Amino acid sequence: MIGDVARRSGVSARMLRHYESLGLVRPTGRTAAGYREYSGEDIRRIFHIESLRSLGLSLREVGSALDDPGFTPSGLVDDLIRRTRERIARETELLTRLRRIGAAEPAGWEDVLQIVALLQALGAESAAKRQRAALSSVEEVPAPVEALVEAVLSETDPNVAGALRWALARSGDDGLPLLAEGLGSPVAEVRKRAVQSIAEIPGEEATALLRSALTHPDIAVRGWAALALGPRGVADAVPTLVDMVAEEANDADAADALSALAGDPALADRIATGLVERLAPGVVDSSARRRLTQALADIPGTTASRALAELSHDEDHAVALTATYILKLRDVG
Template identity: 35%
Template sequence: MEALRIGEVARRTGLTQRTLRHYDELGLLVPSDRSGADYRLYSHDDLVRLLAIQHLKSLGLSLAEVRDALDAPGGDAASLLRRHAEDVERRIVAEQELLARLRSLARAAEAGWDEVLDAIALSERLRHPEPAVRFRAALTGHATAPFDDLVELLRTDPEPGVREAATWALTQQPDGAVGRLDQALASGDDQSRHALAHVLGKLRDPAAVPLLARLLRDEAGEVAAKAAFGLGQIGGAGAVDALMGALGDARSLVRDEVAAALARVDGADEPLLAAVTDPAPTVRSLAAEVLGLRASPGSGPALAGLLHDPDREVRFAALMALGQIPGDAAGRAIEGEVDSPDEHTRLLARRLVADRQAFAAPRARNARAT
């Protein structure tokens, strides 16, 4: 092949002569020859190298990296490509963050650039190194604070007070916050899912119940326990059903929070009474405990029946629960255990009888006085 002058190479490749001269100056593509008039002359091998340059550039490699790769073909290509891939990943993350911020700012830009600048200033305060500044920004700027910035505070801020301020600010977001929170946090780490359960409970939105029911089954006990707490905050039939399904959770941390939630929500008496016949002793025991916390007189007969349960822990839980149930029927059931052959049951029954008598004495005196 006849050597080509720089103009012909530029025409055939679509590159500018300035680019080819720059490659020459860098030592990336030095023409193999010069004409008598000192024009650059490119051989076939030069054009092959130029094609290789363009291929490597298409991977996003810098010109210096391309030169090193071509000048040392036996070098560690895998390491170079891995490092470059890591750089690309970092740039993608940064670009995604920028994209999210631009979209957030676009929502604030409907009235003009003043609102955009205000939103940027608020965003900077939410990222301020001083916790007090971040705290005030979340509280005072909740109406215009970018959703993504508040979520980031809730997810990662080291200060509990700042996270709580971000939680409150997110509860002031317009309708649709439940779905957006799920998208932003559900697929994150344990801390992100814990934050999601926390803010969903604070929202008190029935639409959050299915999400909290899912988090109640989370592999992280702290997340599941926070979901139970959130379901107790929201209440309703869906929340009760989800909590009842977790009565037999193997983790004591979760069971304790489930019990506390069921003790305070409306509509739990009937499913709890049904649960005292569950095949699992753990479920029967916890159902009895919660019925005691609810102190509903109607649960007395079911709890009295559990005093004959084959499981000792269930019997003990039922006796403890009866101690919190008002009425003579519960009292008689307790008195029936004061001579129990089981020492712990006997001692507890006697203490409960004494407590009920001590409580009843002032009431009787007050009744006589009136």
């Protein structure tokens, strides 16, 4: 009887009737009283149906799997894997969106709708729309920090990236842990965006993170960190900045950062010494020696002046001319 089968299988009588109407289950026969009669094989088929349904198969797919002798499960399983991954991705995206909305602490449904609209705009195809969203996240609707970090780490348009960094810097230092994770990304561009974003965030925590980035294995990350630390007065950046001048890696900006650091009299001689050590003949090529000599121009103190005086008689004519010109400017000053 259907009631007995329902109790034994755990499948409701209503669902058993539905299976029968679809042709998935066919009772072996009926009793004299007209009740459905299920054999042991019928009950095993019911269990097979439930097992396949637990994998996410539709009832139509279950029927094909059980009745088609030529049915091969590999293709269907691959399709189920694909659909499951897509579902997980959708659910993960929804969870992320909900977490961001919750982090913004909306006061009412109007706030929720505004935040949703902002999140959608941050992911828009139009660069102009993304830029407006970044600006409005400061001026109108506060954006969840997590959303800003994700946006800035993935943004390729320089204007939008600048707006996002500006917005992130004004949200405080809550985004620093996520940006620190960005420094560990396997993608070089993401690491660059992370350190550039950290550089625009004021405060001791950002400075500490930039200081730690001076030992990063990515030379570009070290360079951007050093450029940001120069104006912050962090002496640890000096060796990296000197290397950048010598290697022509943002050398003009590196020289400016060294000049900013040299405003501290205690650092001026240290910077000059670092530049002079790289100027020794045979250490770097001629063009690098000229750049290092030029960098001495804005370094005050006797160490820099003595070095320039010696370089004015250098065997490299271009270096000697550069040093002589700088000395004249210093005398005039």
